Amino acid sequence: MKCEIVQEQMMDGVTGTLGARRMAESYAHLRQCTSCRERWEALQRVESLLGHAQLCAPAPGFSVRLQKRLAHRRSTRWSPLAIFFIAFSTLLVTGLVFLPSNGIFQWVWYQAQDPRSLAWLQDVLDQLVITGRVMTHLAGTVMFMLFRHGWWLPILGYGLLAGLIIAAWMGLYSLTKVRRAVMHRA
Amino acid sequence: MIDRERVWVEEALAGNEESFIQLADAYASPVYNLAYRMLGNAAEAEDAAQETFIRVYTRLHTYDRSRKFSSWLLSIASHHCIDRLRRRRDNAVSLDELPPWNEPACEGEAPVQKVIRREREETIRRLLDQLPPHYRLVMVLRYWYDLSYEEMAEVTGSTVSAIKSRLHRARLHMAELLTEERKRSDQWRPVMGKAQPVAMGR
Ligand SMILES: [Zn+2]
Numbered sequence: 001m002k003c004e005i006v007q008e009q010m011m012d013g014v015t016g017t018l019g020a021r022r023m024a025e026s027y028a029h030l031r032q033c034t035s036c037r038e039r040w041e042a043l044q045r046v047e048s049l050l051g052h053a054q055l056c057a058p059a060p061g062f063s064v065r066l067q068k069r070l071a072h073r074r075s076t077r078w079s080p081l082a083i084f085f086i087a088f089s090t091l092l093v094t095g096l097v098f099l100p101s102n103g104i105f106q107w108v109w110y111q112a113q114d115p116r117s118l119a120w121l122q123d124v125l126d127q128l129v130i131t132g133r134v135m136t137h138l139a140g141t142v143m144f145m146l147f148r149h150g151w152w153l154p155i156l157g158y159g160l161l162a163g164l165i166i167a168a169w170m171g172l173y174s175l176t177k178v179r180r181a182v183m184h185r186a
Numbered sequence: 187m188i189d190r191e192r193v194w195v196e197e198a199l200a201g202n203e204e205s206f207i208q209l210a211d212a213y214a215s216p217v218y219n220l221a222y223r224m225l226g227n228a229a230e231a232e233d234a235a236q237e238t239f240i241r242v243y244t245r246l247h248t249y250d251r252s253r254k255f256s257s258w259l260l261s262i263a264s265h266h267c268i269d270r271l272r273r274r275r276d277n278a279v280s281l282d283e284l285p286p287w288n289e290p291a292c293e294g295e296a297p298v299q300k301v302i303r304r305e306r307e308e309t310i311r312r313l314l315d316q317l318p319p320h321y322r323l324v325m326v327l328r329y330w331y332d333l334s335y336e337e338m339a340e341v342t343g344s345t346v347s348a349i350k351s352r353l354h355r356a357r358l359h360m361a362e363l364l365t366e367e368r369k370r371s372d373q374w375r376p377v378m379g380k381a382q383p384v385a386m387g388r
Contacts, residue, residue: 011353011354011357014357038365039358039361042361042364042365043357043361045361045365046357046360049309050310050325050329055215055219055330056218056219057215057219058215058231058232058235059228062211062232062235063207063210063211063214065232066207066236066240067203067207069240070243073240
């Protein structure tokens with residue numbers, strides 16, 4: 001019998017699942033082959049070492065510690081939704097405060113330069129109305145998704161919404177720039 | 187056990203934390219043991235076992251009731267331990283930096299038995315530590331949980347043939363390590379015997 005075949009069968013031999021005839025054949029080989037015999041003995045040593053291995057238990061009070069950890073997690077854990085709402089509101093407030101104030105300052109400045117440019121105010125109001133409409137519509141859709149599909153879809157929705165609002169304000173901002181350039185030329 | 191377990195799972199799903207704690211209590215040893223054999227360290231095993239149960243608690247709604255609960259639980263524990271080992275490797279934390287090893291508790295044992303068990307446990311830990319994580323895992327699942335190849339495949343998320351070959355290689359690897367250790371200790375013994383009188387004479 002070849003060494004490879006014997007070594008292949010050794011695993012079954014070690015776990016006692018090799019048939020009696022094959023076992024006898026393997027033993028015959030082991031008697032005359034030192035390298036296979038060494039391997040066989042080593043595998044048996046592993047088997048006897050791990051064969052009696054015991055389950056080890058955690059220190060007493062494991063479930064009490066687990067209960068404490070669960071309670072602690074609950075008190076400190078922020079839901080992804082809450083984190084997103086906070087991030088989103090911060091973004092929105094920053095946008096609402098910063099960008100229009102920039103625009104308003106410019107508008108006041110234009111008013112001082114040229115009192116006939118009231119059309120600019122009309123643009124700002126139009127943009128605000130559009131943004132408001134989009135926001136209401138998207139918020140409704142997002143709330144609907146929140147109740148149907150869990151938390152990741154609303155996040156996606158609010159992400160899109162935030163992107164849209166930023167885009168709207170950026171549009172508004174660039175509009176003031178263009179207007180300023182036109183005004184300057186005029 | 188299975189019936190009680192099913193009730194606990196249902197009650198925990200309904201929001202009863204007490205039932206979940208009872209479930210955790212019933213499985214504390216199997217989960218802790220898996221973590222301990224995988225990580226080789228009592229403090230880290232405790233932390234990993236607790237984390238496993240927290241994951242189980244938060245993912246209980248994803249548990250497929252046609253599966254065995256213990257398989258699902260062991261699979262979460264296994265993945266968590268493998269993750270930890272990977273992080274340990276990425277962060278290059280050496281074993282020396284980890285808290286010291288605490289032997290598992292065994293009550294009502296004679297001192298001689300205790301010494302033998304301790305030595306055996308230490309050998310097992312040392313050998314397991316030298317196996318790659320995936321080999322270590324199949325050895326632990328095979329020898330401590332007596333799982334079939336199919337169950338091991340389910341727990342580890344691989345195929346039966348992959349498990350068989352992994353187990354085969356892991357056994358051979360461990361056999362080699364054990365043989366090397368024996369050779370080393372055989373070389374060491376006579377040297378110790380000769381060196382002693384000289385050292386004492388000085
Ligand atoms: Zn041979």
